[in-house]
Amino acid sequence: MKIYQKSLTELEQIVQNKTRQLTDPKVEQAVSQIIEQVAENGDTAVRNYEEKFDQVKLTDFKLDQAVIDEAYETLDENVKQALLLAKKNITSFHQKEVSKGFIDSEQVGVLRGQKLLPLEKVGLYVPGGTAAYPSTILMSALPAKIAGVKEIIMVTPPQKDGISKAVLAAAKIAGIDSIYQVGGAQAIAALAFGTETIPRVDKIVGPGNIFVATAKKQVFGQVAIDMVAGPSEIGIIADDQADPKQLAADLLSQAEHDKLARPILVTDSEKLAQAVSQNVDLQLKTLPRQEIAQASVLNKGFIAIVKEPADMFTLMNLIAPEHLEIQLENPTQYLNQIKNAGSVFLGKYASEPLGDYVAGPNHILPTGGTARFSSPLGVYDFVKRTSFIQYTKPALAKEAKAITTLARVEGLEAHARAIESRFDKYYE
Numbered sequence: 001m002k003i004y005q006k007s008l009t010e011l012e013q014i015v016q017n018k019t020r021q022l023t024d025p026k027v028e029q030a031v032s033q034i035i036e037q038v039a040e041n042g043d044t045a046v047r048n049y050e051e052k053f054d055q056v057k058l059t060d061f062k063l064d065q066a067v068i069d070e071a072y073e074t075l076d077e078n079v080k081q082a083l084l085l086a087k088k089n090i091t092s093f094h095q096k097e098v099s100k101g102f103i104d105s106e107q108v109g110v111l112r113g114q115k116l117l118p119l120e121k122v123g124l125y126v127p128g129g130t131a132a133y134p135s136t137i138l139m140s141a142l143p144a145k146i147a148g149v150k151e152i153i154m155v156t157p158p159q160k161d162g163i164s165k166a167v168l169a170a171a172k173i174a175g176i177d178s179i180y181q182v183g184g185a186q187a188i189a190a191l192a193f194g195t196e197t198i199p200r201v202d203k204i205v206g207p208g209n210i211f212v213a214t215a216k217k218q219v220f221g222q223v224a225i226d227m228v229a230g231p232s233e234i235g236i237i238a239d240d241q242a243d244p245k246q247l248a249a250d251l252l253s254q255a256e257h258d259k260l261a262r263p264i265l266v267t268d269s270e271k272l273a274q275a276v277s278q279n280v281d282l283q284l285k286t287l288p289r290q291e292i293a294q295a296s297v298l299n300k301g302f303i304a305i306v307k308e309p310a311d312m313f314t315l316m317n318l319i320a321p322e323h324l325e326i327q328l329e330n331p332t333q334y335l336n337q338i339k340n341a342g343s344v345f346l347g348k349y350a351s352e353p354l355g356d357y358v359a360g361p362n363h364i365l366p367t368g369g370t371a372r373f374s375s376p377l378g379v380y381d382f383v384k385r386t387s388f389i390q391y392t393k394p395a396l397a398k399e400a401k402a403i404t405t406l407a408r409v410e411g412l413e414a415h416a417r418a419i420e421s422r423f424d425k426y427y428e
Ligand SMILES: NC(=O)c1ccc[n+]([C@@H]2O[C@H](COP(=O)([O-])OP(=O)(O)OC[C@H]3O[C@@H](n4cnc5c(N)ncnc54)[C@H](O)[C@@H]3O)[C@@H](O)[C@H]2O)c1
Pocket: 030, 053, 054, 126, 127, 128, 129, 130, 131, 132, 133, 136, 157, 158, 182, 183, 184, 185, 186, 207, 208, 209, 210, 211, 212, 229, 230, 231, 232, 257, 258, 363, 364, 365
């Protein structure tokens, strides 16, 4: 792994260069054309793109419920039990995210409040190929269920040998209402605009490749989106008491996701840096997804050695990683020093995959430095707020002057007159 031992300022520069988000104009253009076609020609356009990009000819995109039920019934019992344990823990964690509206009646004659309503229909994108993770289906659908979303529609690219049994079973366990075998930008466009057979949704969630991510960005406004979740990332802060073999294993756990995944270690120990680097090389050799993990380590991974322990936090806050492990003695004492991270893993036994599968917090997290302003996917992503107001006449009388004054300052005479009409002052 590349090791940088430089001043904090130089390291900050390196981090900024390595984490810059770039867009691809060619992809932007291709995606915009796909969206336009699907918006105009519905299922016909979706069918054409499926033939072109996924090499399948489908007459009906909707998957038969019997196929989903059969996948669940015949699923390996250990896999089923693991999914059910994950469901239990994800559910109990996310139930704590439920928030209620409020009613404020502190001022005499005034009732103000805010109510929360679940979204009606949500579209869940599940990536095709090896990136279709049953765990990600639970992570996206369960918070929507808890929020009270009425209908959850899943889209996923068709597969030559059929969609994996574990994916279908996870969809059933998570309570997904229907599955459409459509992928890429055409699936996002179909969910955003609706077609003859695919329903239009209020929000689209879930990760995907560059075509999917670009399409989500482009349809935002027509429909809500969760976030643009890119390749996985792991940042580790560790000192010389940490176990280099375990740190290498944790770095590789995210490197194996994607050639563009970012495994990063920040430490104040040169000895640890060297040992982790050696262990990464050793452990890579026996990984089934060696090619992907190696590309990630070589192209995107690095180790930064800082001079002062406090610099580990300064640098990591700049990186704002999707996952952050703190492998220091008494790790909880450092939680306050973390300003930017999607999910924080405290101590030796909180290895990142614990959070990927069963701990309960969501594994759909902000990437690419967006943890500066974004949060993990949660129940709050599937609700919207509506405020309400009621005043008595005396309560309105007390504030009428302020309203008409502000309205006239803004040149909005009709606003002022609407209030005055409540006190029998009309302008005809
Ligand atoms: N952050 C997370 O939680 C998380 C989880 C799982 C996967 N992922 C990411 O999701 C991505 C999955 O990518 P994937 O490709 O396997 O599946 P995908 O489903 O995102 O994309 C496949 C679709 O891309 C479209 N496509 C392919 N080539 C195209 C082209 N030239 N022009 C237009 N459309 C084209 C096709 O329609 C195809 O159906 C990976 O980057 C992975 O890292 C992230």
